[in-house]
Amino acid sequence: MGTPRKLLFLLLLAPLSLMAKANSGKLEGVLNGYVTDAITKKPLSGVTVSAFVPGTNNLKAVLTDADGYFRFPELPASQVTVEFNKKGYQPCRKPNISIKEKAPPITVNIEFTPAEMQYESGKSEFPILRMLEAS
Template identity: 35%
Template sequence: MRGKKKILLLLAILPLALLTKANNGNNGSDDRGKPEPAISGLVSETGTKKPVQGVTISISGKGQDKKELFTTDAAGNFKVPQMPAGELIIILEKKGYKTFRKEGVTLKEGVPLKLNFDISNEGADDESDVFHPLRMMDSE
C-alpha cells in the first residue's frame, strides 16, 4: 500500500514541477542565467562601418537630469544592464567625432532594445562648431 501512495504522490508532484518550470521559462535570461541588457548595440564609423571603441554613451530619461554613462568596447559594442521604461535621450561623444544626439527612443518594460549608431568624424575638428567664450569677444 505504501508503494502506491508514493507513486500517486510522485504523479501529483511531477506535473506541478513541470508547470512551474514552464512558467518560469527564460524570463529575459540567456542560457547562462544572466539577464539580457535593457539596451545593447554597436557604434560604427559612418563611412567605413568600422566599429568605434571608447565612445561615451550618455542615456537619460526625457525631462530628467540624471544621466547614465556607458562606453563602447574594442568591438564598438555597448550594453546597458538596466534602465527604467520610458522615453530616452541618447548622446554619443568621442574626441575626433561629431557629437550624435538621438531623442524620442522609447524603452518598454521587459523588452530589450537593440540600437546601432553610425558616427561621423567629418568636420569634427571644425573650429566653427566649438564654443569658446573668448571667440565670442572677438566677434563683437
C-alpha cells in the same frame, strides 16, 4: 526544537523579502547596440554613450568596447534620449527611444561621422567626390 524555530523564522522572513523585492523600484529595460565609423565601417571603441530621461537628473553613461558595443542593462521604462560623443567625431543624439518593461532589449546601431567630413574643393579623399568635382 531547533527545527521548528528555523521553520518559523523562514516563514516570517519570506513575506518580508517578497515585499522588499516588489517595492524595490521601477521596472527596467535593456538598451544596447554598436557604434561604427560612417566611412570605414569599422567599430569605434571609447565612444561615450549617455542615456537619460528628459526632465530628470537620471543620467547613465558607458563606453563602447573594442567591438564598438555598448549596453545599458537597467534603464527606466520610459522615453529616453541617447547621446554619442567621441573626440574627432560629430556628436549624435537619438531622442524618444521607448524603453518598455518586460520587453526584449532595444538595439540602436549608430554610424558615427568624423568631424572633419567637410568637403574641400580639390582635396577630397573620396573618389566619388572627385568624380563629381570633375563634372
